[in-house]
Amino acid sequence: MIGKIVLENLKNRPMRSLLSILLIGVPVTLILTLVGLTQGMLTDAQNRQRGVGADIMIRGANVNSLTTASSITIPAGMVDLVERQPHVSVATGVINERVEVIMALAGIDMARFNRMVGGFTYDQGGPLRGPDDILVDRLYAEEHHLQVGQTTNLIYHDWRVVGVVEPGKMARLFVPVATLQDLRAASNRVGQIYVKVDDPANIKLVVGELRHLLPPYSINTMDEIAAMYNVDQIPAIKPFTVVVAAIGVVIGVTVVWLSMYMVVLQRTREIGILKALGASKAFILGIIQIEATLLGVGGTILGIIFSFGAQWLIHTLVPASFQMAIVYAWWPRVAAITLAAANLGALQPGLTAARQDPIEALAYE
Amino acid sequence: MSNGAIIETRDLRKVYRVGQVDVPALRGVDLSVQPGEFVSIVGPSGSGKSTLFHIIGGLTPPTAGEVKVGGQNLAALSDAGRTKMRRKTVGFVFQKFNLLPNLTARDNIAVAHYIAGLGTHPDAEFDEVLRLLGIANRLDHKPNALSGGEQQRVAIARAIVNHPAILLADEPTGNLDSENSRAVLEVLRDLNRRLGQTVLMITHNPEAAAYGHNTVHMRDGRIVDRTNATA
Numbered sequence: 001m002i003g004k005i006v007l008e009n010l011k012n013r014p015m016r017s018l019l020s021i022l023l024i025g026v027p028v029t030l031i032l033t034l035v036g037l038t039q040g041m042l043t044d045a046q047n048r049q050r051g052v053g054a055d056i057m058i059r060g061a062n063v064n065s066l067t068t069a070s071s072i073t074i075p076a077g078m079v080d081l082v083e084r085q086p087h088v089s090v091a092t093g094v095i096n097e098r099v100e101v102i103m104a105l106a107g108i109d110m111a112r113f114n115r116m117v118g119g120f121t122y123d124q125g126g127p128l129r130g131p132d133d134i135l136v137d138r139l140y141a142e143e144h145h146l147q148v149g150q151t152t153n154l155i156y157h158d159w160r161v162v163g164v165v166e167p168g169k170m171a172r173l174f175v176p177v178a179t180l181q182d183l184r185a186a187s188n189r190v191g192q193i194y195v196k197v198d199d200p201a202n203i204k205l206v207v208g209e210l211r212h213l214l215p216p217y218s219i220n221t222m223d224e225i226a227a228m229y230n231v232d233q234i235p236a237i238k239p240f241t242v243v244v245a246a247i248g249v250v251i252g253v254t255v256v257w258l259s260m261y262m263v264v265l266q267r268t269r270e271i272g273i274l275k276a277l278g279a280s281k282a283f284i285l286g287i288i289q290i291e292a293t294l295l296g297v298g299g300t301i302l303g304i305i306f307s308f309g310a311q312w313l314i315h316t317l318v319p320a321s322f323q324m325a326i327v328y329a330w331w332p333r334v335a336a337i338t339l340a341a342a343n344l345g346a347l348q349p350g351l352t353a354a355r356q357d358p359i360e361a362l363a364y365e
Numbered sequence: 366m367s368n369g370a371i372i373e374t375r376d377l378r379k380v381y382r383v384g385q386v387d388v389p390a391l392r393g394v395d396l397s398v399q400p401g402e403f404v405s406i407v408g409p410s411g412s413g414k415s416t417l418f419h420i421i422g423g424l425t426p427p428t429a430g431e432v433k434v435g436g437q438n439l440a441a442l443s444d445a446g447r448t449k450m451r452r453k454t455v456g457f458v459f460q461k462f463n464l465l466p467n468l469t470a471r472d473n474i475a476v477a478h479y480i481a482g483l484g485t486h487p488d489a490e491f492d493e494v495l496r497l498l499g500i501a502n503r504l505d506h507k508p509n510a511l512s513g514g515e516q517q518r519v520a521i522a523r524a525i526v527n528h529p530a531i532l533l534a535d536e537p538t539g540n541l542d543s544e545n546s547r548a549v550l551e552v553l554r555d556l557n558r559r560l561g562q563t564v565l566m567i568t569h570n571p572e573a574a575a576y577g578h579n580t581v582h583m584r585d586g587r588i589v590d591r592t593n594a595t596a
Contacts, residue, residue: 001472001479008467273463276424277477277523278452280445358424362463 002283006291009267016259021298023255024338027248028303031334033310033324034244038237040325041102046229049222051168053117054194055203057225058082061216072186074217079112079193085209087202090115093190095180099154099173102321103140106171107180107190116196117169124148125163128176134159135174137167139320157183172320248334249341252299256292256345263291264349271353272361281354288350289343296342300335370433371530371563372398372421377430379416379586390416392586393430398531403557403564405574408583414567415535417583421565422455422533423447435530452481456524460536462516464508470519471504474526481527491526497559498522498552514545521552525562532556534566538573550576 010017060073072095083091092115095107110128114120120127123138125148134154136146141164146152150161159175181187197206203221210219231237264271271284311324379391391413398404406414419425420432423439426447432439435454442450456477457463464473475485495501498518508516517537524532534553538546554576556562566577574580582590 001476001485004472005465005468005476008472012467269463270465273465274476274480275448276422276451276457276463277480278448278450279480280448283480359419362459 002286002290005287006294009263009287009291010294013263013266016262017295017298020255020259020295021302024252024295024299024342025302025306027251028300028334028338029306029310031241031245031248031337032303032307032327032330034241035327035330036307036311036324037314037322038231038234038241039327040323042229042231042234043325044323046226048168048170049225049229051117052170052194052222053196054222055197055200056195056207056210057220057222058193058195058210058214059218059220060191061218072181072184072189072191074190074193076181076188076190078214079109079190081213082193082195082210085206085213087197087199087206088195089198090196091193092116093177093193094170095177095184095186095191096171097155097180097184100321103173104171105154105173105175105180107177108174109177113174116194120163120165120169123164123166125161127163128174129162130160131176131179132158132160133162133176135163135165136161137165137169137172137320139167140172143318143320155183167320245337249337252296252338252341253345256295256342257348259295260288260292260346260349261352264288264353267353268356268361268364271356272358272364275356275358276362284354284356285350288346288353292342292346292350293339296339297335299342300331300338303334303338304331369399370397371400371402371435372396372565373431373433374417374421375431377417377420377432378428379413379420379425380428390586391420391427391430394583394586394588396581396588398563398565400530400563401557401561402579403554403577404566405577405580406565406567406583407569407571407574407580411585412583413586414583416586418533418535418565418567421531422457423450453527454530456527456529456532458517458520458524458532458534458537460539462508462513462520462540464516464520464523466508469505469507470500470511470515470522473508473519474504474523477523478526483527487526491522494525494556494560495522497555499548512545513541514548517541517545517549518552521549521556525556525560531563531565534564536567536569538568538570546570546573 058074060071074093076093079091079093082088090112092109092112096104097107099105120135128135134152141147144152146161148161148164151158152161177190181189197203207219207221274284307326311326314322314324374394374396377391377394381388381390394417406417408414420427420439421434427440437450437454439447439450465476468476474487478487479485492501498521500515500518500522503511503515511519537549541549550573553564553566557564568574578593580592581588
């Protein structure tokens with residue numbers, strides 16, 4: 001019977017119900033979008049690292065996190081030294097230069113890189129030939145409306161687009177490593193060395209030998225590098241997520257509070273009728289809380305639907321800059337957060353309703 | 366204070382605090398109503414009729430004095446105790462009908478049954494009462510699709526669905542035209558005669574008051590007269 005009362009109440013004020021659900025759904029979308037972006041971009045970066053086809057990565061001395069990967073401290077001559085080691089089939093040095101907050105420009109040795117990745121798949125054009133040539137991946141070309149033959153300015157330098165390649169290999173932008181060394185005043189140095197071994201069974205052996213040979217450098221298997229592309233490994237991501245979730249809770253609590261406050265005002269007389277019939281405080285509170293719970297469920301479902309919309313928008317408008325995943329594991333979490341916020345927001349109006357004097361409530365016009 | 370009465374008050378007083386001022390609404394009311402009696406309470410505005418109605422109905426506690434309804438001393442009951450008492454001991458009929466606007470007539474009746482802990486479906490015999498009230502074919506309509514007279518008859522059905530010891534009616538014809546007023550009063554008299562339902566009805570209207578066995582006259586918070594309809 002409580003369910004029927006609540007449903008009829010919601011149906012009787014459809015605009016209020018829909019607006020409440022919409023306003024609850026917005027922070028749900030916000031949380032799911034943030035989590036989806038974090039997860040999507042980490043997974044994309046992880047896949048692009050795996051797409052290189054390397055087994056081992058050598059980084060500069062005392063480099064421990066991904067955020068310092070772009071330091072250029074390794075002598076380029078070390079690439080040959082590494083390649084001469086037993087079981088190493090190919091080694092290539094690269095420089096990763098940030099061109100946007102979340103976009104890297106990779107300086108590569110075209111021949112060695114091709115040997116490492118097995119060559120690019122070209123949608124348009126061909127490989128790097130001149131010092132100012134640039135390859136862009138298909139997503140970057142779509143986002144920036146670039147085609148072969150056009151010029152683009154990055155890090156205060158004009159580059160000529162010579163090829164559009166399929167994405168998935170380390171970066172979205174590739175230029176000759178020598179040009180990048182000149183621009184960064186880092187002649188004969190690289191940021192990382194990617195190493196491919198002859199047999200996966202020899203990876204640990206080669207890592208051990210390289211650590212012995214190059215003690216000051218950070219040397220990891222690509223599995224270890226891939227594991228670093230994890231929310232727990234990126235500083236500030238978790239606190240940021242918590243802050244956004246907290247903002248979502250505040251919005252949810254406020255929306256439900258306001259909505260249920262209005263409900264209690266509008267239904268003062270009805271509450272008086274129920275109390276005259278002998279409804280307990282728990283019964284009245286239950287009606288308000290169940291109504292808030294239903295609004296919370298509606299807001300969660302709408303927020304989840306909106307998160308698919310957000311994913312579509314991001315994929316359509318900025319496919320290279322942002323990747324958003326649908327993180328199903330967060331659906332129950334965001335539902336729990338929303339329902340807790342909805343019930344918290346309904347508590348004060350519910351208690352006010354439960355404590356109403358039946359005579360005053362019945363006299364309310 | 367027990368002579369088989371279903372309602373009995375002694376030296377009942379109620380004082381409301383309005384700002385810094387105490388306003389006495391009841392100044393010592395002694396009233397006794399026997400089971401199966403139909404009592405009308407009349408009096409001018411401010412005479413204390415509604416306050417007496419609210420205290421007997423368990424909607425507010427008295428300030429002093431005694432009040433027993435169905436053997437229960439309401440003065441000794443807590444708010445929760447009075448809430449519990451309202452579920453089965455009294456049924457209310459209000460001037461403004463006070464039906465829940467979002468529910469059908471059937472659900473308005475069912476909600477009272479549910480709150481009393483009796484489930485949502487009244488017993489089969491209650492169908493006879495619904496026919497007596499003339500609303501058996503109007504149960505699936507919401508209040509805004511019912512006439513005033515029909516709404517008040519639904520309210521009466523809701524009031525008696527739990528077989529309360531007393532039916533309290535506060536100006537039940539105050540919002541009705543004369544034809545519907547007569548119909549509602551006939552229903553109340555019918556319920557009293559056929560089912561032995563005790564009825565306490567507040568009214569301004571002398572014609573309506575005449576439907577009761579007895580009429581209690583109130584003024585300035587006191588009972589000033591009690592007349593028998595057959596007298």
